[in-house]
Amino acid sequence: MIYFDHAASTPLISDALDVLVKSLQEDYANPSAAHKLGKLSKKKIERVRANILKTFKAKRGDQLIFLSSATEANNLIIKGLELRDSDKVHFSMGDHPSTVVPAQSLQTQKEEIKLHLGGDIDLSDLVNKIDDSSALLILSHVNNQSGNLYDIEKISKEVKAKNPRIHIHVDGVQAVNKIEVKLATGIDSYTISGHKIGAPKGVGALFIKSGVELSAQMLGGGHEEGLRSSTVNTPLILSLATAIDVGQRELSDNFSRVSELNVYLREKLAELNLGIEFPFSFQNTSPYILSLILPQISSDIVLRHLEMKDIFVASSSACSSKAKGYNAGYAAMGIDEAKHKFVLRVSFSRESTREEVDSFIENLNRVIKEIKRI
Amino acid sequence: MIYFDHAASTPLISDALDVLVKSLQEDYANPSAAHKLGKLSKKKIERVRANILKTFKAKRGDQLIFLSSATEANNLIIKGLELRDSDKVHFSMGDHPSTVVPAQSLQTQKEEIKLHLGGDIDLSDLVNKIDDSSALLILSHVNNQSGNLYDIEKISKEVKAKNPRIHIHVDGVQAVNKIEVKLATGIDSYTISGHKIGAPKGVGALFIKSGVELSAQMLGGGHEEGLRSSTVNTPLILSLATAIDVGQRELSDNFSRVSELNVYLREKLAELNLGIEFPFSFQNTSPYILSLILPQISSDIVLRHLEMKDIFVASSSACSSKAKGYNAGYAAMGIDEAKHKFVLRVSFSRESTREEVDSFIENLNRVIKEIKRI
Numbered sequence: 001m002i003y004f005d006h007a008a009s010t011p012l013i014s015d016a017l018d019v020l021v022k023s024l025q026e027d028y029a030n031p032s033a034a035h036k037l038g039k040l041s042k043k044k045i046e047r048v049r050a051n052i053l054k055t056f057k058a059k060r061g062d063q064l065i066f067l068s069s070a071t072e073a074n075n076l077i078i079k080g081l082e083l084r085d086s087d088k089v090h091f092s093m094g095d096h097p098s099t100v101v102p103a104q105s106l107q108t109q110k111e112e113i114k115l116h117l118g119g120d121i122d123l124s125d126l127v128n129k130i131d132d133s134s135a136l137l138i139l140s141h142v143n144n145q146s147g148n149l150y151d152i153e154k155i156s157k158e159v160k161a162k163n164p165r166i167h168i169h170v171d172g173v174q175a176v177n178k179i180e181v182k183l184a185t186g187i188d189s190y191t192i193s194g195h196k197i198g199a200p201k202g203v204g205a206l207f208i209k210s211g212v213e214l215s216a217q218m219l220g221g222g223h224e225e226g227l228r229s230s231t232v233n234t235p236l237i238l239s240l241a242t243a244i245d246v247g248q249r250e251l252s253d254n255f256s257r258v259s260e261l262n263v264y265l266r267e268k269l270a271e272l273n274l275g276i277e278f279p280f281s282f283q284n285t286s287p288y289i290l291s292l293i294l295p296q297i298s299s300d301i302v303l304r305h306l307e308m309k310d311i312f313v314a315s316s317s318a319c320s321s322k323a324k325g326y327n328a329g330y331a332a333m334g335i336d337e338a339k340h341k342f343v344l345r346v347s348f349s350r351e352s353t354r355e356e357v358d359s360f361i362e363n364l365n366r367v368i369k370e371i372k373r374i
Numbered sequence: 375m376i377y378f379d380h381a382a383s384t385p386l387i388s389d390a391l392d393v394l395v396k397s398l399q400e401d402y403a404n405p406s407a408a409h410k411l412g413k414l415s416k417k418k419i420e421r422v423r424a425n426i427l428k429t430f431k432a433k434r435g436d437q438l439i440f441l442s443s444a445t446e447a448n449n450l451i452i453k454g455l456e457l458r459d460s461d462k463v464h465f466s467m468g469d470h471p472s473t474v475v476p477a478q479s480l481q482t483q484k485e486e487i488k489l490h491l492g493g494d495i496d497l498s499d500l501v502n503k504i505d506d507s508s509a510l511l512i513l514s515h516v517n518n519q520s521g522n523l524y525d526i527e528k529i530s531k532e533v534k535a536k537n538p539r540i541h542i543h544v545d546g547v548q549a550v551n552k553i554e555v556k557l558a559t560g561i562d563s564y565t566i567s568g569h570k571i572g573a574p575k576g577v578g579a580l581f582i583k584s585g586v587e588l589s590a591q592m593l594g595g596g597h598e599e600g601l602r603s604s605t606v607n608t609p610l611i612l613s614l615a616t617a618i619d620v621g622q623r624e625l626s627d628n629f630s631r632v633s634e635l636n637v638y639l640r641e642k643l644a645e646l647n648l649g650i651e652f653p654f655s656f657q658n659t660s661p662y663i664l665s666l667i668l669p670q671i672s673s674d675i676v677l678r679h680l681e682m683k684d685i686f687v688a689s690s691s692a693c694s695s696k697a698k699g700y701n702a703g704y705a706a707m708g709i710d711e712a713k714h715k716f717v718l719r720v721s722f723s724r725e726s727t728r729e730e731v732d733s734f735i736e737n738l739n740r741v742i743k744e745i746k747r748i
Binding site: 003005008009010011012017020021024025028029030032033034035036037038067068069071072074075096097098101102105195200201202203217218219220221222229230231233234235236300303306307312313314315 | 377379382383384385386391394395398399402403404406407408409410411412441442443445446448449470471472475476479569574575576577591592593594595596603604605607608609610674677680681686687688689
């Protein structure tokens with residue numbers, strides 16, 4: 001089996017699974033309990049919280065709260081800032097639904113971030129549109145479809161030079177453990193997902209810069225500094241922390257290896273002369289994601305053929321339950337509407353190999369030729 | 375070790391752990407993925423969803439959505455109904471913070487449910503207060519502090535006779551797998567928690583009666599019928615379903631056994647003549663929860679002494695991160711404020727034994743005498 005859909009969800013790292021199972025057995029108490037079993041759980045959580053903040057170079061006073069997913073983290077920021085109707089929110093239609101949909105739901109003014117052909121952000125256009133009413137800028141660190149890696153440090157610098165009060169939120173779901181993440185820039189909040197980095201589904205984390213005022217969205221017992229009520233989830237949090245640790249240790253090795261795979265895949269596909277196009281730029285992208293446009297063949301059909309050969313890729317973001325034909329994200333990234341249904345996304349993990357890439361190429365070649373012949 | 379804090383969080387049922395670990399290894403794909411790995415996960419989820427609805431006697435068209443916790447479920451209902459400011463919400467200050475706090479946050483009219491001494495609901499007072507503007511009634515099925523088991527069928531019948539349009543939400547966290555739950559009554563929504571029934575922390579379910587209109591609180595990819603965006607969590611959901619299955623099979627056996635333990639504990643404690651009081655009625659209560667008032671001794675101090683002997687109980691709801699001295703829940707249930715800090719909660723599981731109860735009684739007796747002597 002070849003699983004190239006890691007950007008949608010990736011298997012657990014074995015250390016993260018081991019930690020999870022051990023913790024499920026040991027840390028069953030409620031971390032809010034007054035007795036020592038509760039306190040022991042709480043202590044373990046506080047230790048990994050501090051470690052993660054340190055790993056990502058957060059500053060003293062910055063917070064990290066644990067929650068159930070990146071979607072929850074993005075919602076908490078976008079709604080929890082409680083913006084006024086006159087405030088302006090800048091966001092990209094090319095981003096993930098978990099930021100786009102909450103942003104669209106706001107009663108505020110909304111300003112779309114213009115993207116260059118190839119997917120990069122048109123920074124001068126963005127900066128031009130920042131004004132005194134700009135209250136929130138939502139960015140992804142790595143786009144989940146294009147792999148575009150946005151220079152959040154540079155963007156935040158230029159944007160904050162124009163309006164230092166703007167809150168800059170970054171969805172780091174596809175960036176963490178794939179590229180270096182430093183939180184101590186002009187970033188006010190940053191979202192981390194568990195199940196995209198080898199931790200279980202059901203856990204995420206949100207970095208919140210010191211001084212940011214947020215109103216909680218899930219109300220109740222007042223956990224996580226009052227920002228997220230719900231029993232604090234010791235096992236999932238410890239497993240997330242382990243996945244972060246492993247990924248950070250292997251970061252540069254994995255990056256080099258996966259970069260080679262990505263280049264290799266692109267070059268081999270180009271050599272085949274099948275008419276495959278690459279809609280996104282190769283500069284400043286995450287090597288873990290490669291989207292391609294099939295030669296007038298529906299990616300859904302190719303996906304079916306490939307899955308019969310036990311090869312798994314994505315035909316559209318798995319994070320969206322809908323999507324057929326027109327895709328607002330692709331449109332924002334400059335892909336002609338007629339080609340939206342031809343987009344196929346390949347996404348790698350730390351365990352992806354050249355043998356798998358070779359087999360994928362061979363099978364994709366065969367599938368395209370079979371379909372073209374029909 | 376004697377763990378009598380199961381109402382705060384209980385260890386995993388071994389079958390639920392096995393299913394979880396297997397699923398974590400097999401079902402790593404995103405259930406929204408278009409390929410067969412995603413679809414297989416989705417199929418497993420839909421199967422257990424249908425089974426759970428059947429288990430709880432839901433009717434055709436009723437929904438069950440999976441989410442991260444009971445707190446999330448309660449918040450989704452209480453906020454998602456999008457009530458008008460003129461609407462009236464009836465709730466009890468004796469209930470869990472995950473319903474009380476969201477209810478208090480509403481801009482609607484609010485009406486407190488009066489409780490009898492002993493913790494039961496004053497039904498005639500409640501029905502008297504129901505009028506045309508009554509839009510939401512929030513009940514717990516079993517109170518997490520008192521163990522009071524409310525007759526939700528009778529209450530909903532009388533309340534709906536007065537106003538058939540009112541939405542009745544029941545928090546069933548302490549009821550599921552402990553007493554029989556039938557959803558097909560006048561109940562419009564019902565909350566289930568994983569980690570109170572031997573499934574992992576991080577998963578819950580919300581039953582929603584056919585025809586109820588809710589607006590989603592977590593926005594994004596539109597999962598769970600558009601009611602709860604976030605990657606659907608195959609492993610936790612399958613584990614939850616297993617815990618429900620096991621608990622349902624053992625329901626009446628466990629109920630009888632735990633009922634005997636509860637009676638035994640009460641009788642033995644009474645025999646000791648330590649001055650321990652039982653503030654809540656013994657009629658219509660869950661045997662899994664027994665709160666007691668210590669004879670002028672802080673429950674926090676007793677908790678510390680007991681934990682030194684590896685015995686774990688609760689001094690206040692572990693679901694609340696705060697609480698010292700005055701407790702609004704106890705006050706609502708008629709406990710004199712001076713005694714709030716003397717309340718100790720014992721809560722059992724299916725695995726609690728008479729030997730554990732004997733040892734608890736012996737140690738509690740010793741601890742009280744030690745402290746009194748000082």
